[in-house]
Amino acid sequence: MKHLLDVQNLSVAFRGDDRRERTVVDRVSFHVNPGEILCIVGESGCGKSVTALAIMDLLSRNGRITEGSVRFDGRELIGMTAGEMDQIRGSKMTMVFQDALTSLNPVFTVGRQLTESLRVHQGLDKKEAAKRAVTLLEKVGLPDPATMMKKFPHQLSGGQRQRVMIAIALSCDPKLLIADEPTTALDVTIQSQIMSLTRDLIHELNMSMILITHDLGLVAEMADRVIVMYAGQIVETADVYSLFHTPAHPYTKALMGAVPSIYDSSDRQLASIRGTVPENYTELSGCRFADRCDHACEDCRSGAKSEGTFSVSAEHTVRCILYAPESDKEVTSCV
Amino acid sequence: MSNQLIVENLVKYYPIKDGIIPHTIAEIKAVDGVSFSIEEGTTLGLVGESGCGKSTIGRQIVALEKPTSGSIFFEGEDLTQMTASRLQEKRTNLQMVFQDPYSSLNPRKKVFHILADPMIHHHICTKEEAPSRVDELLDMVGLNRSAKDRFPHEFSGGQRQRIGIARALALNPRLIVLDEPVSALDVSIQAQILNLLKNLKAKLGLTYLFIGHGLGAVRYISDRIAVMYMGKIVELADADTLFTHPLHPYTKALRDAAPVPDPTLRDRKSSALTGEVGSAMDIPSGCRFKNRCVHACAGCSAVNMELIEAEPGHFVACPYALRFAETPKSAKGGAEHV
């Protein structure tokens, strides 16, 4: 199958106050098939949003892509002019941001922002745009779409803002929708409404979606395939069933153990991963999770295989020395 | 044990203005007659529909806004009747961690100052003590100490949320309103923060109002949980019973809609809510949930949504709730109670 999006060895670095560059996304490779929902999960700060922003060419001024290729719909995006990128963004590829409040313009009403997008990208006239805007707001489950159109972003609840953002993103019938934590601000009934709506739209329009989320429950319901990131790298890639039933990376396993359930007794201590992501992780050699991993040994930090990625099965790869083929595992003390 | 916080009949309406000379054309009934109390050293969880008024309640409690009517007693004193100077004094005891980690941190201040300035201002510590106190706070919330020299925009969403929690803890509060403090965090950090909040509560005797959408997290941290719908509390019970034995149809819908981390169960959902969420400007008469309720009947238009103690310590705002309590799945033909 031809990939809709193909990301190869993408690296992103930010320049700090001290003028030094810090690589926060490190040679990340993945693809998105047409009609597919790909979820990205992982430690907060591991580079999920930055990866998405890099694909969209929306990195802040102190950030840049230092390496890699991003092919979308057969065309290389890196090196495109701003004009060409503008054309793709907002029509073929759109993004719903994690921070809805700051990505909506505070001085314009919801209606103005939504109709503007419709007029620019779909070429609708004012009246048509207004009509379609109301339909879209209805579609994302907002009460009183007509009143909603007159409101300013600060007058909406967090969840209402997020739904406005989703409506704006859907307004241009994109081929690829990148949604960064689109429903963290929503209650579960609305989340499930919006997510099943999104899933239907994706299948109906043969769209693809990259869904960035912390909610493993949501991943289980939405994803076809899943990428797990840790400290700027992809540590595991798998189809959704394998990921939940046979997670391979110790980090992925730890994540699964940390999910609180409504049926748990509350006096149990929730499993969490000790320690934090090391600050200087790009300078570390070997596995970046080693310091927090119960299975870590010397080879994880310095061995020749410590930075390799291995296959668990056809669609399932993992960056962990435990899965190195038996024959060339250096030491077996690593368990 | 005593009630540290008592909220009585809290009402908050927001005017909607329009026209060239703005005048009020309507009111948003964000919170419409809510009463509850929180015992000292315990956590009340608050869940419900987005836009139902949870953050608004939080903002009234920490006195960021003045309620339209109603009382909020904190340690026996009514915040709504206090003089400005007394309120200023009380404020450090009441802290809030905001839902939006992006806009709630001053972008021009380094983390050190975000944490240290209020502590110095409120004489929690001296200028000399500030650096070690800041390090301690960063340790507490699991951030690297080097974070203090950076600006908020240099952090990821989850990292910013931890800064927000550190800032709330800085002033040695007694009651903290936690407005979705873990929604932006990945589950392993979420688990760390939830455990941290629990330990801090035990150690410092803190009281929490914990607002959240992640039902598992709310269940984990709370002693009791209140479920809200359109400005009203519809159910209030012990955390242990609320989701295992929910009485209100909305609570059941919430429980059933919570995503389960198992892809083989992804198409199980049959009880997804239908119907449009009502509007806080044009509130339906009687039960506000009736247009989405699987059990709705003619009688629902006359329901006044007062909380009834259906079982000891278990309150529900639906007079018909008990009929459906034990058979949530099979009670399809709910019209017979007309």
Ligand SMILES: Nc1ncnc2c1ncn2[C@@H]1O[C@H](COP(=O)(O)OP(=O)(O)OP(=O)(O)O)[C@@H](O)[C@H]1O
């Ligand atoms: N504008 C910026 N300047 C400097 N550093 C940045 C900037 N934006 C992000 N970073 C850094 O890049 C890293 C990755 O951030 P990113 O926002 O991608 O995390 P994330 O995986 O989306 O986390 P979360 O789940 O918390 O949103 C973090 O360490 C963050 O501090």
Ligand SMILES: Nc1ncnc2c1ncn2[C@@H]1O[C@H](COP(=O)(O)OP(=O)(O)OP(=O)(O)O)[C@@H](O)[C@H]1O
């Ligand atoms: N300053 C304001 N002016 C006008 N309306 C407001 C204002 N603040 C909140 N509202 C409205 O009050 C209602 C309750 O908002 P609130 O933020 O309390 O909801 P919430 O329960 O916290 O929702 P969420 O889960 O989405 O954060 C919403 O309908 C919102 O649009």
Ligand SMILES: [Mg+2]
């Ligand atoms: Mg992010």
Ligand SMILES: [Mg+2]
């Ligand atoms: Mg809120």
